[in-house]
Amino acid sequence: MMIISVFGLTEFAIVEKLSDFEELFPRLRLEIESNFPEIRVRLSPGRSRPADWEDAVAPAADWIHRKLGDHAFSDTGQTMPQVVGALLAERHATLAVAESCTGGLIADMLTDVAGSSDYFLLSAVTYANQAKINVLGVSDQTLEKHGAVSEPTVGEMARGARHIVNATYGLATSGIAGPGGETHGKPVGTVCIGLATPLSVAGYRFHFGGHKRRTNKQIFTLTALDLLRKELLAR
Structure with missing residues (x-):
């Protein structure tokens, strides 16, 4: 099989x-x-x-x-965290994660994989804006201008997480898992994902519809890991 x-x-x-x-x-x-x-x-x-x-x-x-x-x-039935972990290990790369809407779920999935301590260095659940500023170094001007759920904010979050432990990659999430919390242009199911690499920092926006809160968190988490997977395969 x-x-x-x-x-x-x-x-x-x-x-x-x-x-x-x-x-x-x-x-x-x-x-x-x-x-x-x-x-x-x-x-x-x-x-x-x-x-x-x-x-x-x-x-x-x-x-x-x-x-x-x-x-x-x-092709072997591996889960996304297992595949991402293997790619990081093969490249002798490391990862730091800053999570808001996913609340530590990325870290939880990654650390379910045996041997993840070889490549997974940091998880920071910076749920409040002040935590994003104090822990990750996100600019208060960025938050004021663009909001927490924005490409510029998650880019700064990912960069900050990466710099804290000098990781190869930084990954960040900020979104609206629901129910409620939506704002103009940012409905429930919206997530922004930041990816910091040795060469660049970028933010991406996705929308997945109005699922239940737990469902959205799982989708956001896998989407972030999939984004990292594709980046690793391109290297």
Whole structure:
């Protein structure tokens, strides 16, 4: 069996993208299951296991990756934190995290992985604006002009977290998990994610709709880790 882990697509979207699978690979069985906030695509032999299972599954897996693009992030059933951790370790890189709306969930997921102390250096849950200023060095002018949920603010948060422990990367989140708390242009489900690297600092904005608070926090967390994953793969 092969398990391909996917993030950033709905089950319906995956089903649509892989609708030709049975016709193209009749000897294999494909199953799609939710492991929220990730989705798993399982490949297994049909009724009778082909003698050349490995030869049969390789082109099928390649086809799935082409269909799903960089939303498919593992062929071994690894979770996003496991994949990100492995990429950091392979590159001898380290990470510091500053969290607001995710409330420490990024750190929790990363430290669930054995050996994470090799690359995970710091978690700062700076929920209040004053904590962002005092702990991370975020400018009060940035907060006043752009607000806590903004690309400039999370960029400064990520940079500050990185500098505190001289980490290779800094990752930061600030968003509106709900219920309530929305402002003009920033509805519930909005998250800004900051990423600081040795070469640059950037902030990104995403919107995921009005899910429940816990659901939003999980989606925000995986989105931040996925952003870091893509950065690591580009290096």
